[in-house]
Amino acid sequence: MLDVIAPLVVSNTTKIVLVSLDGLGGLPRPETGRSELETAQLPNLSQLATEAACGLIRHVAPGITPGSGPGHLGLFGYDPLRYQVGRGVLEALGIEFDLRAGDVAARGNFCTVDGTGRITDRRAGRIATDVCVRLTERLRRIRLPGVEVFVEPGKDYRFVLVLRGRARSGGGLSARLSETDPQVLGKPPLAVKALAPRAKATAALVSRFVAEARRLLADAAPANMVLLRGFDQLPKLPRFPEVFGLRSAAIAAYPMYRGLAKLVGMEVLKTGATFDDELATLRENWDTHDFFFVHYKDTDKAGEDGDFDAKVGALERLDRAIPDIRALGPDVLIISGDHATPSVLAGHGWQPVPLLVWSRYCGADAVAAFTERACAGGSLGVIPAQHLMPLVMANALRLIKFGA
Amino acid sequence: MLDVIAPLVVSNTTKIVLVSLDGLGGLPRPETGRSELETAQLPNLSQLATEAACGLIRHVAPGITPGSGPGHLGLFGYDPLRYQVGRGVLEALGIEFDLRAGDVAARGNFCTVDGTGRITDRRAGRIATDVCVRLTERLRRIRLPGVEVFVEPGKDYRFVLVLRGRARSGGGLSARLSETDPQVLGKPPLAVKALAPRAKATAALVSRFVAEARRLLADAAPANMVLLRGFDQLPKLPRFPEVFGLRSAAIAAYPMYRGLAKLVGMEVLKTGATFDDELATLRENWDTHDFFFVHYKDTDKAGEDGDFDAKVGALERLDRAIPDIRALGPDVLIISGDHATPSVLAGHGWQPVPLLVWSRYCGADAVAAFTERACAGGSLGVIPAQHLMPLVMANALRLIKFGA
Numbered sequence: 001m002l003d004v005i006a007p008l009v010v011s012n013t014t015k016i017v018l019v020s021l022d023g024l025g026g027l028p029r030p031e032t033g034r035s036e037l038e039t040a041q042l043p044n045l046s047q048l049a050t051e052a053a054c055g056l057i058r059h060v061a062p063g064i065t066p067g068s069g070p071g072h073l074g075l076f077g078y079d080p081l082r083y084q085v086g087r088g089v090l091e092a093l094g095i096e097f098d099l100r101a102g103d104v105a106a107r108g109n110f111c112t113v114d115g116t117g118r119i120t121d122r123r124a125g126r127i128a129t130d131v132c133v134r135l136t137e138r139l140r141r142i143r144l145p146g147v148e149v150f151v152e153p154g155k156d157y158r159f160v161l162v163l164r165g166r167a168r169s170g171g172g173l174s175a176r177l178s179e180t181d182p183q184v185l186g187k188p189p190l191a192v193k194a195l196a197p198r199a200k201a202t203a204a205l206v207s208r209f210v211a212e213a214r215r216l217l218a219d220a221a222p223a224n225m226v227l228l229r230g231f232d233q234l235p236k237l238p239r240f241p242e243v244f245g246l247r248s249a250a251i252a253a254y255p256m257y258r259g260l261a262k263l264v265g266m267e268v269l270k271t272g273a274t275f276d277d278e279l280a281t282l283r284e285n286w287d288t289h290d291f292f293f294v295h296y297k298d299t300d301k302a303g304e305d306g307d308f309d310a311k312v313g314a315l316e317r318l319d320r321a322i323p324d325i326r327a328l329g330p331d332v333l334i335i336s337g338d339h340a341t342p343s344v345l346a347g348h349g350w351q352p353v354p355l356l357v358w359s360r361y362c363g364a365d366a367v368a369a370f371t372e373r374a375c376a377g378g379s380l381g382v383i384p385a386q387h388l389m390p391l392v393m394a395n396a397l398r399l400i401k402f403g404a
Numbered sequence: 405m406l407d408v409i410a411p412l413v414v415s416n417t418t419k420i421v422l423v424s425l426d427g428l429g430g431l432p433r434p435e436t437g438r439s440e441l442e443t444a445q446l447p448n449l450s451q452l453a454t455e456a457a458c459g460l461i462r463h464v465a466p467g468i469t470p471g472s473g474p475g476h477l478g479l480f481g482y483d484p485l486r487y488q489v490g491r492g493v494l495e496a497l498g499i500e501f502d503l504r505a506g507d508v509a510a511r512g513n514f515c516t517v518d519g520t521g522r523i524t525d526r527r528a529g530r531i532a533t534d535v536c537v538r539l540t541e542r543l544r545r546i547r548l549p550g551v552e553v554f555v556e557p558g559k560d561y562r563f564v565l566v567l568r569g570r571a572r573s574g575g576g577l578s579a580r581l582s583e584t585d586p587q588v589l590g591k592p593p594l595a596v597k598a599l600a601p602r603a604k605a606t607a608a609l610v611s612r613f614v615a616e617a618r619r620l621l622a623d624a625a626p627a628n629m630v631l632l633r634g635f636d637q638l639p640k641l642p643r644f645p646e647v648f649g650l651r652s653a654a655i656a657a658y659p660m661y662r663g664l665a666k667l668v669g670m671e672v673l674k675t676g677a678t679f680d681d682e683l684a685t686l687r688e689n690w691d692t693h694d695f696f697f698v699h700y701k702d703t704d705k706a707g708e709d710g711d712f713d714a715k716v717g718a719l720e721r722l723d724r725a726i727p728d729i730r731a732l733g734p735d736v737l738i739i740s741g742d743h744a745t746p747s748v749l750a751g752h753g754w755q756p757v758p759l760l761v762w763s764r765y766c767g768a769d770a771v772a773a774f775t776e777r778a779c780a781g782g783s784l785g786v787i788p789a790q791h792l793m794p795l796v797m798a799n800a801l802r803l804i805k806f807g808a
Binding site for chain 1: 431432437439460462466467468469472473484485489493494539747748751752755756777778781785786
């Protein structure tokens with residue numbers, strides 16, 4: 001799709017705002033038969049839906065539950081099946097580590113092994129984050145030849161390992177490595193193996209890191225060993241601002257989403273911790289950018305907690321911000337999300353996500369409410385996420401026609 | 405899709421009429437909130453929609469505005485992204501030039517250059533068509549070794565250049581050539597370059613044509629030079645009558661649409677300049693063909709002019725012809741279009757286009773009006789244009805089942 005779009009892009013002065021409600025889609029609460037969106041009072045979104053073209057977004061494929069990475073890459077116009085981002089890279093983005101091209105990142109777990117080296121707990125009793133921080137301090141003593149070693153604490157028992165080659169030239173590092181987590185108890189961690197000849201040197205470095213970690217953690221019960229998964233490097237993605245010819249800004253309070261936006265080359269604007277801060281940032285930067293990705297986290301958080309009422313509340317708070325966004329005068333306003341997080345699932349869901357595209361040229365349909373059920377009858381139909389950006393560009397009058 | 409369909413085709417005596425309303429889809433007029441289709445009085449189309457299965461057609465992909473080429477190829481069952489037709493070929497079809505396999509066609513502009521050869525006007529002040537005709541007469545004096553040269557005037561400053569190899573054998577001509585239009589003022593026209601080794605000989609011929617043209621036009625102010633774009637050859641398309649097993653007729657008053665139908669192997673019937681002439685041609689040829697592509701231009705013309713009321717009028721005129729078409733007793737009647745031409749855009753649009761498929765076996769849905777909004781809720785959903793022909797063939801009872 002990007003190859004089809006790129007030659008059609010023309011410049012214009014139109015402004016585009018994409019509001020991504022994380023985990024937007026939901027499911028009916030069994031007691032009422034109404035989803036979070038159907039339960040919430042959303043006068044502004046209803047009005048917008050009445051004026052807009054509506055539909056549903058499918059981020060990966062029917063039945064596939066998207067993670068945050070594929071969910072957002074889809075919204076940004078990238079086919080998530082073609083452009084895959086490994087877990088190690090996502091973890092690094094999630095703690096806003098400044099990952100560079102060529103770095104190899106892995107997700108680490110602190111775990112517990114017995115006297116014979118067999119795993120007795122893959123998460124070391126889900127140790128607290130402050131214990132995790134102390135343990136990563138120990139691992140930071142590890143030195144490996146020819147590379148910088150970064151060990152960054154995450155939440156609970158998680159950390160991120162990054163190896164960065166010192167030499168700009170040379171073969172460099174490779175992430176084609178097998179994981180050390182056997183995924184079962186009673187077995188020792190697996191040896192790291194190179195999955196391609198070019199990864200042999202990196203496999204040797206990681207093996208040495210694991211051996212050193214075992215030694216440094218030996219007396220650190222209960223977390224006395226590490227498991228490493230999801231080795232990966234930054235993917236080579238076409239750059240969003242160049243592909244679409246848009247001065248592009250990302251406004252997100254959470255590091256993971258800033259990281260995903262940075263991955264595609266958007267400018268990540270400094271903002272505060274709340275959605276009000278994000279809106280202030282949007283206002284302040286209105287004149288200097290063409291495209292704004294604005295991220296709203298509360299919907300996902302409530303859904304993940306399985307808290308139906310909290311998700312209803314999060315939707316109603318977002319609804320109250322819509323007039324402020326419209327007051328800025330965007331030419332194209334898109335409301336959608338990166339995946340569903342139905343409260344009844346207390347986690348991400350595979351359900352397609354409501355989509356609303358408003359512009360002067362969006363066309364009308366019969367949809368007058370921003371809900372899963374209403375949007376299913378909208379004029380946009382059920383579309384793959386990567387088809388959204390072309391539609392947005394068309395509504396912004398930034399594409400010429402295909403074929404004479 | 406064509407590969408799946410072809411082995412399933414069986415013969416039958418059923419008759420199919422596909423009425424393509426050029427630029428059918430529209431957008432609401434801001435003052436009323438109603439589109440052209442929603443404003444027009446269309447009793448016959450409403451009745452047909454009530455009896456038919458409805459939906460929306462998307463010709464290329466969401467957000468992509470189709471040109472007439474991709475728009476019609478989609479209606480004829482061809483994936484427009486797979487089968488692309490270059491601008492040179494479309495221009496040649498548009499003037500009904502008898503383009504043959506192997507010919508290289510380019511779109512030409514007469515332009516203005518200054519004393520140092522730099523472009524000062526890419527369209528030579530949009531010279532009148534009769535000036536264009538006189539200038540092409542000059543260019544027809546050009547002779548090139550081993551090829552026939554055709555220079556055919558188009559509208560205003562446009563012409564078509566066609567090179568035809570004299571030898572049936574040999575490597576032949578290639579259209580893998582760079583364009584000469586630098587797309588900016590103040591620069592001289594670009595040299596033609598071969599984009600593939602096999603195009604070297606053709607590049608040399610075109611360069612010689614350009615040099616001769618410069619000499620012949622030197623004293624012909626303001627149009628004293630040419631620019632060449634969109635070099636292409638006839639694409640190799642599966643032939644529509646053979647793929648679908650249909651004796652296929654195209655009835656179109658405008659040359660471009662006759663050309664597109666010829667491109668896929670339909671028989672182009674001689675007809676007059678009006679839609680009434682087209683309907684007479686339809687009646688006269690009813691017994692000798694199975695499939696009729698009937699083209700209606702007025703909707704697009706009014707839309708391109710940005711004339712909302714004229715488009716409403718064009719729709720109402722078409723509506724009055726529906727009983728005549730039904731009186732012929734088609735087994736399958738399809739009403740749709742090749743792309744939207746919303747009057748508020750005064751040009752082609754990316755919006756999906758209403759679709760109506762009537763047959764004894766089409767199934768009913770709740771749609772009772774032939775409008776963008778109503779069709780969005782139809783039982784056919786939003787489908788790619790190339791999925792229409794299989795659906796039509798099924799309704800004509802001309803396909804056996806897939807898999808035993």
